[in-house]
Amino acid sequence: MRCAAIIVAAGSSRRMGFDKLAAEIRGSSVLRRSVDAFMATEGITRVIVVAPEDRFASLGSDFPKPLLRMDGGKERQNSVENGLSLVMEELVAVHDGARPLVKPETIAACILAAREHGAATLARQVTETIKRSDADAFSRESVSRENLWFMETPQIFRSDLLREAYAEVSKRELVVTDEVSAVETIGIPVKLIASPSPNLKITVPADIELAEALLK
Numbered sequence: 001m002r003c004a005a006i007i008v009a010a011g012s013s014r015r016m017g018f019d020k021l022a023a024e025i026r027g028s029s030v031l032r033r034s035v036d037a038f039m040a041t042e043g044i045t046r047v048i049v050v051a052p053e054d055r056f057a058s059l060g061s062d063f064p065k066p067l068l069r070m071d072g073g074k075e076r077q078n079s080v081e082n083g084l085s086l087v088m089e090e091l092v093a094v095h096d097g098a099r100p101l102v103k104p105e106t107i108a109a110c111i112l113a114a115r116e117h118g119a120a121t122l123a124r125q126v127t128e129t130i131k132r133s134d135a136d137a138f139s140r141e142s143v144s145r146e147n148l149w150f151m152e153t154p155q156i157f158r159s160d161l162l163r164e165a166y167a168e169v170s171k172r173e174l175v176v177t178d179e180v181s182a183v184e185t186i187g188i189p190v191k192l193i194a195s196p197s198p199n200l201k202i203t204v205p206a207d208i209e210l211a212e213a214l215l216k
């Protein structure tokens, strides 16, 4: 099964305060690192970057596989839907452009799981004590961490399933923050693959320093 990658990169970096996808981490931009990881992954046929023209142009053109651009949408889920309109492959991997540390061998493991189960995502098991607070940030109750996971990307699906899921999301006018939430609406279980190495989402300035340190 061939797999296309959609790399969503049309956000506005509000929490960072400047274009985080252009930030350099050890000589390469955050977005270029994300694109390079998919270009180097066996099984990925084409990479679709959802981004404005200038951000796309900054990536350059020296890539070993086809690289396409699509306009972004208002919310992340709209950007993913836009990218999906270009997908012809049987599988599609959706990845945040803001996760530059993902490794080709990890993406490949996730593709294998998606081939087997129809839907798979990288994720990280919760390892700390979890509390629910009141509106004034006073701890009110404990939440069991058993079977709790943080969702990461890539999130990889049979393309027909993801299309059906987003059609359902649109029909019900739902807001979803990832594709796993979208496919939940059509009752599809998603295989969770524990990330073997840090795959942080660059969100605030300290994340750039952390990513640099992790690449030492």
Ligand SMILES: Nc1ccn([C@@H]2O[C@H](COP(=O)(O)OP(=O)(O)OP(=O)(O)O)[C@@H](O)[C@H]2O)c(=O)n1
Pocket (backbone or CB within 6 Å): 008, 009, 010, 011, 012, 013, 014, 015, 016, 050, 072, 073, 074, 075, 076, 077, 079, 096, 097, 098, 099, 201, 202, 203
């Ligand atoms: N309308 C949007 C919103 C987000 N994204 C992308 O989705 C990924 C995850 O989003 P996030 O890390 O929240 O990025 P931003 O939306 O840019 O950040 P912020 O919420 O701080 O503005 C990023 O690669 C971002 O570029 C997108 O393609 N289109």
Ligand SMILES: C[C@](O)(CO)[C@H](O)COP(=O)(O)O
Pocket (backbone or CB within 6 Å): 076, 096, 150, 151, 152, 153, 177, 178, 179, 201
């Ligand atoms: C898709 C995601 O990275 C999974 O953790 C996350 O939901 C996207 O983050 P956002 O800040 O809500 O766009």
